Amino acid sequence: MSGAIDLNDIKRRMDGAITAFKNDIASLRTGRASANVLDPVMVEAYGSRVPLNQVANVTVPEPRMLGVSVWDKSMVNAVDRGIREANLGLNPIIDGQNLRIPLPELNEERRKSLVKVAHDYAEKAKVAIRHVRRDGMDALKKAEKDGSMSQDDSRVQSDKVQKMTDETISDVDRLLAEKEKEIMQV
Template identity: 85%
Template sequence: MSEGIDLSDLKRRMDGAINAFKSDVASLRTGRASANVLDPVMVEAYGSRVPLNQVANITVPEARMLGVSIWDKSMVNAVDRAIRESNLGLNPIVDGQNLRIPLPELNEERRKSLVKVAHDYSEKAKVAVRNVRRDGMDSLKKAEKDGDIGQDVSRSQSEKVQKMTDEMISDIDRLLAEKEKEIMQV
């Protein structure tokens, strides 16, 4: 009999979900312009969806402005459309092969919509963590059914997986609360 499933692998996968969540909320702007704001933007390019930074350079020429220099002239409209449809509340100004994106002042309504986006990101991360938990539990059930591990080992590891999941979910909630406070701060 083995000692069950690889808990360190489950932890690594759950950490991956949290790191993805951290990078998602880092892209939510709070006051100053940051090139990370455009990280979630995916552009329809050459028959597939690619991140914006794979078709253009993103710069921050001034505190309330982003600059996007598109490498391929034929991609300008696709990039413009992707930024407008990205749910970030940005309206690019097309200037040849470049886009200038003025960042609007954060009003109460915009702050609330950014908080909603942050909540969506947190829910996505929680679902990812729960999927990892489900995979671990399924592996345990299968190992127990196949006779690889006993009921006691299975129950013990199930409790460890659940404890790890609860810790990850509370980490996500804590990070979300911090970001929400940062966004709502005037």
Template identity: 70%
Template sequence: MAEGIDFKDLKRRMDGAASAFQHDLASLRTGRASANLLDPIHVEAYGASMPVSQVATVSVPEPRMISVAVWDQSMVQAVDKAIRESNLGFNPIVDGSTLRIPLPELNEERRKELVKIAHQYAENARVAARHVRRDGMEHLKKAEKDGDISQDDARSQSDRVQKMTDETISAIDKLLTDKEAEIMQV
């Protein structure tokens, strides 16, 4: 086969979209405590904005409790403020240099909001996979126009790119379905 496209690179980029989606889903609350729930929170520390994990140790001592052990005593108030001001609905209890965050039961309305957010994350991941497909298809069209590959090769490679895209979107949809079931589970 003549000059085509780099399928390994396309696969890597599509897998990147799916793994970014998986990371986004990990930050969604499902009723169980997870250290990942605090990933989106940034603290103003030492003149810069830092993730909580860079100023404290985040652990899960109980299924419905997150513990944040702040390393620097002077940062406790900043971490507390950042957690309270995040849109996650957490109310930390300050205990010395440790913050305990009890997770309240999720109500039906909040579960539905979380499912909507999960759907938004999924759509963003699908769009990212489609952008990768578009880049691959444009590369194929250019290669065919320049005479680098034949029309038959271009068609077979574009079918392969489409199949790869379909598989990625299918994987994203499965992750979404699993997370939706996890969120709605009472």
């Protein structure tokens, strides 16, 4: 059977949407400290904005504390400012060339807003997956129309694409449910 579409490419693109979703929800803060919380932080360094991980090392010394070791002493205040401006609700304490960041207890309202953000991320991932599905289906219709694929082959392939889509979307739902449980856990 001559495949007009590359199912492996479709699978790769859907997996890419899952990976992006995992990265998005990893940055959401739960009750436990995670170095990923600071992933969105950008720091003004040497005339440009760079990710925090390019100027410092993030550690988790305690369950409710983050440690940031800034490599260049002159960058400590810029890192402090970057963390405060990232709107993560964190207040770093400067300690020489290091910053200690106590994580405040999450209240019910904050947990619910984090769950809402997780749902937004999930929706974004599902839209990306559906776009990949649509691209695959369009390619199949075109192949069938220009005669490079029989109607039966096209139907078999489109069933595979649909199955892949359903599985990938259920992966997103499963990951979202796990994250939601993790966020709401007191």
